Amino acid sequence: MPYINVKITDENVTREQKQAIIKGCTQIMVDVLDKDPQVTFVVIDEVKLDDWGIGFDQVSKLRENTLKSPLK
Amino acid sequence: MPYINVKITDENVTREQKQAIIKGCTQIMVDVLDKDPQVTFVVIDEVKLDDWGIGFDQVSKLRENTLKSPLK
Amino acid sequence: MPYINVKITDENVTREQKQAIIKGCTQIMVDVLDKDPQVTFVVIDEVKLDDWGIGFDQVSKLRENTLKSPLK
Amino acid sequence: MPYINVKITDENVTREQKQAIIKGCTQIMVDVLDKDPQVTFVVIDEVKLDDWGIGFDQVSKLRENTLKSPLK
Amino acid sequence: MPYINVKITDENVTREQKQAIIKGCTQIMVDVLDKDPQVTFVVIDEVKLDDWGIGFDQVSKLRENTLKSPLK
Amino acid sequence: MPYINVKITDENVTREQKQAIIKGCTQIMVDVLDKDPQVTFVVIDEVKLDDWGIGFDQVSKLRENTLKSPLK
Numbered sequence: 001m002p003y004i005n006v007k008i009t010d011e012n013v014t015r016e017q018k019q020a021i022i023k024g025c026t027q028i029m030v031d032v033l034d035k036d037p038q039v040t041f042v043v044i045d046e047v048k049l050d051d052w053g054i055g056f057d058q059v060s061k062l063r064e065n066t067l068k069s070p071l072k
Numbered sequence: 073m074p075y076i077n078v079k080i081t082d083e084n085v086t087r088e089q090k091q092a093i094i095k096g097c098t099q100i101m102v103d104v105l106d107k108d109p110q111v112t113f114v115v116i117d118e119v120k121l122d123d124w125g126i127g128f129d130q131v132s133k134l135r136e137n138t139l140k141s142p143l144k
Numbered sequence: 145m146p147y148i149n150v151k152i153t154d155e156n157v158t159r160e161q162k163q164a165i166i167k168g169c170t171q172i173m174v175d176v177l178d179k180d181p182q183v184t185f186v187v188i189d190e191v192k193l194d195d196w197g198i199g200f201d202q203v204s205k206l207r208e209n210t211l212k213s214p215l216k
Numbered sequence: 217m218p219y220i221n222v223k224i225t226d227e228n229v230t231r232e233q234k235q236a237i238i239k240g241c242t243q244i245m246v247d248v249l250d251k252d253p254q255v256t257f258v259v260i261d262e263v264k265l266d267d268w269g270i271g272f273d274q275v276s277k278l279r280e281n282t283l284k285s286p287l288k
Numbered sequence: 289m290p291y292i293n294v295k296i297t298d299e300n301v302t303r304e305q306k307q308a309i310i311k312g313c314t315q316i317m318v319d320v321l322d323k324d325p326q327v328t329f330v331v332i333d334e335v336k337l338d339d340w341g342i343g344f345d346q347v348s349k350l351r352e353n354t355l356k357s358p359l360k
Numbered sequence: 361m362p363y364i365n366v367k368i369t370d371e372n373v374t375r376e377q378k379q380a381i382i383k384g385c386t387q388i389m390v391d392v393l394d395k396d397p398q399v400t401f402v403v404i405d406e407v408k409l410d411d412w413g414i415g416f417d418q419v420s421k422l423r424e425n426t427l428k429s430p431l432k
Contacts, residue, residue, distance in 0.1 A: 001347075002294060002295060002296045004294050008317075015130070020319075021316055022130060023129075025316060033296065041126055051260040053238030053260075054289055056238065056243070057235070061235070075151040076169075077151075078147075079147040079148070087276075090266050092176045093176055096168070100164070100168040105157065111215065111216075111270075116269075144179045162339060162341075165341075166341030167345075171344070182342070184343070186340075186341035187341075188340075196401070197379075197383075197402035197404075199397050200383050200397050201383075202375070204375075219291055219366075223363040224389075237388055240391075245368075247384075255432075270399065275361075307413075307417070310417065311413075334411070
């Protein structure tokens with residue numbers, strides 16, 4: 001009965017992408033640990049860019065400053 | 073000084089129900105462990121139905137598909 | 145399908161006390177929100193006294209310094 | 217590669233205050249544990265006042281009832 | 289820069305199984321959201337059977353009582 | 361009444377270092393948000409190197425393979 005919490009930045013993640021995350025994480029629990037998917041929870045948290053920091057800075061700042069491909 | 077985090081699906085939970093959850097969880101800490109309620113935190117997270125998965129599927133999908141009484 | 149995480153200090157909590165916490169928290173979900181207990185998880189984390197801080201200090205320090213009844 | 221999660225009540229925290237929290241927490245990891253800030257995450261969760269309980273009550277209730285300086 | 293937390297019961301999970309969980313969850317982030325694996329964290333928590341409850345009971349109790357294939 | 365959770369790898373962190381983390385994080389809450397330290401919790405989780413993944417790999421693997429200064 002695993003519980004998986006996925007925290008990602010809130011950047012236009014679609015319903016289909018969320019479904020794929022849930023399906024994929026659940027499948028890993030089945031494949032690797034033989035867990036029962038009916039009692040496997042996956043909870044996704046989308047975090048606003050002002051609320052996620054890396055390298056001393058808010059991701060919202062990083063998005064403004066980056067000309068090159070952004071850190072994802 | 074317990075910290076209790078309650079994650080539930082976001083389905084019209086009322087202010088009174090939240091108050092009942094907070095009161096009940098705090099009372100358990102007092103009754104079972106003799107904790108001080110003044111330093112007992114209860115934090116409730118309501119999770120959108122697209123963001124909670126069980127049995128490979130989003131709860132939002134389960135709600136659409138279920139004719140019988142829903143999984144709660 | 146609630147998920148409840150209870151964080152408490154690691155101070156000789158018995159198996160029976162843990163069972164009472166699990167039972168009590170699950171009952172709240174049933175009583176207040178009509179949740180299904182078969183898909184209600186309660187996960188208890190016991191945190192060592194060096195690893196929990198309140199009021200600038202480790203709880204292990206507070207336990208050493210307190211002559212009066214301790215903060216719980 | 218630390219992960220720091222800061223949960224606070226949702227009470228008009230500004231972007232600048234969030235930036236200061238992120239900067240400060242990351243600096244602690246660098247100063248105390250010599251961690252690499254480029255792989256140090258700080259995630260802030262703002263919790264609505266109905267969803268945070270202390271002393272048996274919702275913070276939203278406490279805010280209504282308190283004439284003296286509020287518990288923060 | 290996702291953060292994934294996997295909570296599972298503490299039942300002889302091998303180092304290789306943990307590696308498979310980490311690899312699999314990271315790959316999902318790359319495949320579904322094009323995330324950078326170098327800043328994707330996966331943290332596994334193994335929870336003792338006395339500390340995980342489902343259906344009002346500790347998993348340790350469920351393991352004792354079950355003759356049929358156990359709930360996993 | 362903030363709650364701060366600090367997750368770090370389990371690599372000989374001393375009691376003094378933990379105290380410094382608790383003190384520092386609490387001070388940030390006081391300085392930036394004028395929070396009351398008496399109801400500010402800091403909880404530190406030390407995660408075993410097999411249980412933390414980054415860049416597809418367990419940190420325990422990274423520690424074995426790295427000749428240069430390790431990712432921290």
